[in-house]
Amino acid sequence: MANIKLMSNQLANMIAAGEVVEQPQHVIKELVENAMDAKAxxxxxxxxxxxxxxxxxxxxGIGMSEEDLPLSIQRHATSKVFNIEDLQSIQTLGFRGEALAAIASVSKLKIFSKSKETSGKVMEVDSGEIKSIHDYAMNQGTIVEITQLFFNTPARFKFMKSSFQQQKYIRQLFMEMALSRPTISFQLIENDKIYKQTSGSGDTLLLIEELFGKQYATVTQKVTTQIAHTKMELFLGSPDINVSTKSYMHTFVNQRYVKHYGIQESILSGYDGRLMTKRYPFVLCYITIDPQRIDINIHPQKLHVKLTNESVLAYHIRETVANHLNSTIRPLVRPMQIKDDQYSSQTLEFEENLDIYESNEVKQTKIPTMYYIGMLGGTYGIFQNHEGLFLVDAHAAQERVRYEYYQDKFDIKNVTQIQRIVAFPWTLDNEMIEDAMKQTSLLKSFQFDVSKEGIHAHPQLIKEVDLNHAVEIILNDQTLSMSQFKDQLSKDMSCKGSIKANQRISQHEFEHLIASLNACDEPYHCPHGRPTIIQVTYQDIEKMFKRIV
Ligand SMILES: Nc1ncnc2c1ncn2[C@@H]1O[C@H](COP(=O)(O)OP(=O)(O)OP(=O)(O)O)[C@@H](O)[C@H]1O
Ligand SMILES: [Mg+2]
Incomplete structure (x- = not known):
């Protein structure tokens, strides 16, 4: 006797529901996507x-006719994809024809719907079975009402996350949905209270204001770019507004919210050097691409997509972000225009005997003229001028200065090697030294000659104390290019060589440091993104003393 039998539709739908709708927010996602597909x-x-x-x-939206209503909860019934060609260039959010069938199998639901041509109907469904269809007076559109979700799957019901977590998921999903369509007006009502709503104005900056507040909208700038036929619209938040998770970084491909690690990483590398480690910016990235060049059908909840030429796109995004940040966004401190002759002569005087940054030209006078008052807590220099008070983080400032010093000095196209008479000894562990022995040709390409005894030759610029660390950088990531090596090295070296907190420095040293900082391209941030100088204006002070409001 045969043991294998075809399972019932109801059972098949419940199994499919396990993949598509594990949690209430998945149900909401499917229903809202249907509404968006219906052009609501x-x-x-x-x-x-x-x-x-x-x-x-x-x-x-367009609603459903009386004939379509019962079909909508049948598995593999869809109005969106009819043949293989359609599947290869999907224009809608849904295409599998299984979401409503899956949801219906694990809940009690009612669908109210009216299309342009037909009158309104309501269909009642219990565990996937149609109980009734009646007339219902309503405007064009659809309402799907689900009560008792997962009532017939007690195990799933039991494994529901805490209600606090669940609420967070739903709110997050609402944000993603609303952000994906600036032209649709969305509203989320939680236990009879409006949580948030959007106007559907089509203006993404206004949408940002509606969802996150004015403080985000005012520091976000729109940048558009195109590569071949792929268009990108980026909304880049200032690095000064940053959070500890990536939850404010959103990517949309053809108006679909997606999680795309590669794109996210390329955006982050565009912000490189402006954010502290483990801090993330506010960014929206909208990509419009030929539907034939994307594969959505790789994840049950359609959250991941594969794009053709991902690496080209990622590189382009990184460059766009970095160029934009270089050209426009200034830190929150208020830099002052220098008009004062006295300052330039002072700067040159400092420059002459600079041992930290030996440059004889001042690239741009960016830091306001300010006068040393003293040190605070052994870490911060206190300065003043007619604008108010300035606090300078000595450690961060010197990191920036050393970072740019190495960046400028280390010419990757022309690295001069120096030979040592006696090998510089290893301080790396044995495993790392063995690794170095296996990678001699790789190390050679970076101008290092090494043996078991130590380092015999190396790039001239690298200081003795940093030699072992430089080798370690190369061995840790054997795919590094010379320019990435330089970048990593200058970051690490700047950090190691800089003044640590609570290490007193004299007034003279501090003034040198400010002059050197002034010669930097990016004087207001350390290489890890922390500010080097903050300003408290007289106005700020007067506000604090309540002299003005
Ligand atoms: N809000 C709605 N307005 C109009 N038609 C709808 C709505 N919701 C569902 N439908 C109709 O019901 C059909 C089935 O919906 P369902 O979500 O199950 O499948 P789908 O959207 O086609 O594909 P997927 O399973 O990928 O979501 C849709 O193709 C559509 O024709
Ligand atoms: Mg759907």
Whole structure:
């Protein structure tokens, strides 16, 4: 007797539901995507008890006819994809024809719908089975109302995350959905209270203001760029507004919210040097690409996509972000225009006997003229001028100075090697030395000659104390280019060689440091993104003393 039998539709749908709708927010996502595919202009999401007692999504889209209504909850029934060619150039968010079938199998739901040509109907469904279809007077559009989600899958119900976590997921999803379509007005109602709503104005900066507040919108700038037929619209937040997670970095491909590690990393590398480690910017990245060049069908919840030529795109994005940040965004400190002759002569005088940064030209006078008052806590220099008070972080300032010193000095196209009479001894561990022995030709390409005894030859600029560390950098990432090596090295060297907190420095040394900082391209941030100088204006002080309001 045969043991293998075809499973019932109901069971097959429940199994499929395990992949598509594990949590209430997945259900909401599917319903809202259907509403967006139906060309809705307004979408309202109503949630009670984080979706467990009610999920109701209302739209004013094209609606469904009486014949379509029962088909909508059948597995593999869709109005969006009919043949293989359609699948290869998907224009809609849905295409599998399984979401409603899966949701219906694990809940009790009602679908109210009215298309342009037909009258309104309501269909009642219990565990995937249609109970009734009745007339219902309504405007064009669709309402899907789910009560008792997962009532027939007790195990799933039990494994629901805490309601606090669940609420967070739903809010996050709402943000992603609303951000994906600036022209649609969205509303999220939680337990009868409006959480947030958007106007659907089509203006993304206004949308940012509506969702995150004015403080985000005012420091975000729009940059558009194109490579071949792929268009990109980037909304780049100032590095001064940053958070400890990547949850404010969003990517959209053809109006679909996606998680794309490569794109995210390329954006972050564009911000390189402006953010502290483990701090992330606010960025929205909208990509419009030929649908034939993307594969969406690689993840059950359609969260990941594969793009053709991803690496070219990633490189282009990185360059666009870096160029934009270089050209426009200034730190929150208020730099002052230098008009004062006395300052330039002073700067040159400092420059002459500079041992930290030996440059005889002042590239740009960016730091305001200011006069030393003293030190605070052994770490901060206090300066003043007619604008107010300045605090300078000595460690961060010197990191910047040394970073740019190495960056400028280390000419990657022309690295001079010096030979040592006696090998410089290893301080690396044995495993690393063995690794170095295996990688002699790689090390040679960076102008290092090494043996078991130590380092025999190396690039001239690298200081003895940094030699072992430089070898370590090369061995740790054997795919490094010379310019990446230089970058890493200058970052590490600047950090190692800089003044540590609480190490007193004299007034003279501090003034040297400011002059050197002034000669830097980016004087206001250390290479890790921390500010070097902050300013408190007289106005700020007067406000603090309540002389002005
Ligand atoms: N809000 C809505 N307005 C109009 N039609 C809808 C709506 N929701 C669902 N439908 C219809 O029901 C069909 C089935 O929806 P369902 O979400 O199950 O599948 P899909 O969107 O086609 O594909 P996927 O499973 O990838 O989401 C859709 O193709 C659409 O025709
Ligand atoms: Mg769908």
């Amino acid at each position: 202009k307004h979408i309202t999401i109503d949630v009670k008890d984080e979706g467990l007692s009610l999920i109701r999504v209302e739209d004013d």
